[in-house]
Amino acid sequence: MNDAHDTSEILIVGTGAAGLTASIALARAGWAVTIVGSIDTAPSARTVALFDGSLRLLANLGLVERLRPHFAALETMRIVDDTGSLFRIPPVEFRASEIGLDVFGENIENAILVEQLAEAAHATPGVTLIEGRVGKVELRDDHGSVTMDDGRTFTARLLVAADGRKSRLRAGARIGTREWAYPQVALTAILRHERPHRDTSTEFHTRQGPFTLVPLPGRPGAPHRSSLVWMMSPGEARRRQALDDTLFARDIQRQAHFLLGGMTLEGPRGAFPMSGLSASQLSAHRVVLIGDAAHGFPPIGAQGLNLGMRDVAHLGDCLTHGSDPGSPEGLARYEAARQTDIRVRTLGVDMLNRSLLNGLLPVDALRGVGLLALANIAPLRRAVMREGVMPRGSVPSLMRLHGTKSL
Numbered sequence: 001m002n003d004a005h006d007t008s009e010i011l012i013v014g015t016g017a018a019g020l021t022a023s024i025a026l027a028r029a030g031w032a033v034t035i036v037g038s039i040d041t042a043p044s045a046r047t048v049a050l051f052d053g054s055l056r057l058l059a060n061l062g063l064v065e066r067l068r069p070h071f072a073a074l075e076t077m078r079i080v081d082d083t084g085s086l087f088r089i090p091p092v093e094f095r096a097s098e099i100g101l102d103v104f105g106e107n108i109e110n111a112i113l114v115e116q117l118a119e120a121a122h123a124t125p126g127v128t129l130i131e132g133r134v135g136k137v138e139l140r141d142d143h144g145s146v147t148m149d150d151g152r153t154f155t156a157r158l159l160v161a162a163d164g165r166k167s168r169l170r171a172g173a174r175i176g177t178r179e180w181a182y183p184q185v186a187l188t189a190i191l192r193h194e195r196p197h198r199d200t201s202t203e204f205h206t207r208q209g210p211f212t213l214v215p216l217p218g219r220p221g222a223p224h225r226s227s228l229v230w231m232m233s234p235g236e237a238r239r240r241q242a243l244d245d246t247l248f249a250r251d252i253q254r255q256a257h258f259l260l261g262g263m264t265l266e267g268p269r270g271a272f273p274m275s276g277l278s279a280s281q282l283s284a285h286r287v288v289l290i291g292d293a294a295h296g297f298p299p300i301g302a303q304g305l306n307l308g309m310r311d312v313a314h315l316g317d318c319l320t321h322g323s324d325p326g327s328p329e330g331l332a333r334y335e336a337a338r339q340t341d342i343r344v345r346t347l348g349v350d351m352l353n354r355s356l357l358n359g360l361l362p363v364d365a366l367r368g369v370g371l372l373a374l375a376n377i378a379p380l381r382r383a384v385m386r387e388g389v390m391p392r393g394s395v396p397s398l399m400r401l402h403g404t405k406s407l
């Protein structure tokens with residue numbers, strides 16, 4: 001194997017939240033890690049709600065203190081059926097205290113999360129952070145290498161694909177995908193509003209998809225802030241994208257049934273066509289996939305990055321320090337550890353989304369019965385809450401509680 005200065009034990013491609021967290025976790029476990037990518041911290045009107053397991057991972061890596069000022073707590077999650085269905089049921093509320101937690105999680109702007117993780121990666125001994133994009137991938141018996149667009153080459157025994165949905169590394173490893181599209185676009189925005197959110201996120205289930213308001217921390221001059229993810233048909237999205245900020249904010253207020261009072265937009269808006277992606281396998285010779293390179297689905301129930309964070313934590317457990325990080329045994333352990341969780345989340349989000357779009361009476365009835373059962377059967381509600389925050393099965397060591405309940 002080439003022993004030039006650009007050789008490391010593990011090379012991560014992609015500097016999104018999953019890749020950066022993996023770089024810190026793996027370096028702290030003693031591996032020599034190089035991570036390559038272009039760090040994107042431009043405001044994107046996109047936030048991520050990180051649940052209890054992800055917060056434990058971040059806490060165990062010593063990252064929570066730097067993120068805390070940017071966090072907004074999620075104590076209560078409310079679902080409102082706004083489909084106009086015959087089987088419409090009253091709002092259902094889930095409280096973190098019902099499952100013994102102070103909060104379900106914390107919401108943070110994606111750009112701030114990436115910026116803070118990049119700073120932490122820079123400061124972590126054992127991590128080498130390289131700016132640039134990977135162009136070419138080559139896999140050999142005992143190592144893999146990537147060539148950057150500017151011609152630099154980096155080599156490692158294990159390559160970790162954290163380069164998102166259109167992963168170049170996944171394609172280079174010849175891992176196939178199943179991809180599908182939904183007739184929906186998610187419009188996103190950051191909002192300032194008149195009334196407090198009371199640490200509660202509200203998901204209105206509309207016939208075109210969920211309309212979700214998630215708490216954000218206040219700022220000087222803007223004490224009440226939330227993020228919005230509004231899924232709708234492509235035609236409606238085009239119409240609303242053409243509205244100026246004032247008219248768009250009025251539309252949002254109306255759809256929110258004036259829950260948070262008057263609203264104004266803060267910063268740019270986002271638009272994300274909705275699709276799903278499932279990789280045919282999570283590893284190949286010298287390569288593993290994590291985060292959106294491995295799985296993708298619409299932002300319902302805040303599952304995407306939380307699933308990616310579990311990929312990171314399990315990967316840490318599957319590699320045995322002191323041995324070859326890209327050994328077939330380690331890759332097989334990772335594949336086995338992650339398959340079920342990823343399949344269950346992908347299917348669950350797909351079914352819920354399609355049940356909203358469907359509009360057929362039997363499907364509406366089933367969804368209504370499901371929500372009614374959740375509202376009235378406390379043990380079922382608690383089981384669903386626990387599963388949403390952290391699935392059953394083995395908890396990776398980086399997500400175990402090493403301290404107090406309250407992060």
Ligand SMILES: Cc1cc2nc3c(=O)[nH]c(=O)nc-3n(C[C@H](O)[C@H](O)[C@H](O)COP(=O)(O)OP(=O)(O)OC[C@H]3O[C@@H](n4cnc5c(N)ncnc54)[C@H](O)[C@@H]3O)c2cc1C
Pocket residue numbers: 013014015016017018019036037038039040046047048049050110132133134135162163164165166167168186188229272290291292293299302303304305306307308
């Ligand atoms: C509107 C919306 C709301 C969401 N809300 C939530 C939520 O509340 N909770 C939650 O858990 N999830 C949420 N998600 C999902 C979450 O945002 C993603 O799962 C997460 O950002 C994926 O992170 P990642 O690091 O795997 O990939 P990405 O964020 O896609 O990062 C990939 C990185 O790889 C880099 N890259 C790509 N190609 C190359 C290359 N050739 N060379 C080098 N680098 C490359 C990119 O520049 C990027 O930096 C939401 C998603 C959307 C769209």
